[in-house]
């Protein structure tokens with residue numbers, strides 16, 4: 124599934140924006156899109172680069188609240204400025220996903236995203252696929268009080284997850 128296909132299937136009225144610094148981040152960020160899709164959370168997916176398309180970044184952040192976005196899941200790798208720059212231009216909560224970089228295994232991404240100065244918060248998740256998935260689950264949790272169907276889908280997901288562990292609790296089998 125490409126970012127464009129995921130975006131098309133999410134219409135109308137996205138509540139969550141998934142953005143990433145490069146198409147190469149999609150391998151990681153598709154795990155966020157898959158979780159939102161599974162929970163029935165309307166979302167959109169875009170490539171927005173802090174370094175290569177800074178004007179698009181500003182436009183995206185400045186229009187986010189007005190377009191109804193309630194959270195932005197932002198993934199980037201290396202000198203990962205995207206989540207912090209988005210957060211500096213919008214009050215919509217930004218959930219940062221450090222993409223696992225080739226050179227430094229994502230430690231550069233993690234530190235770039237997590238070490239925000241006081242005043243502009245970015246909620247930072249784990250490096251890589253787990254972080255992408257958890258950022259989506261967190262966005263769903265933010266929406267759950269206002270959207271009962273999302274809350275119910277989230278509860279069902281967690282119950283299934285628990286049941287799967289309980290049903291397979293002998294690692295030798």
Ligand code: RP5
Pocket residue numbers: 143144145146147148172174198199200201202222
């Ligand atoms: C960052 O640079 C992107 O978020 C990506 O993780 C990294 C490498 O980008 P590409 O060179 O693969 O486009 O801005």
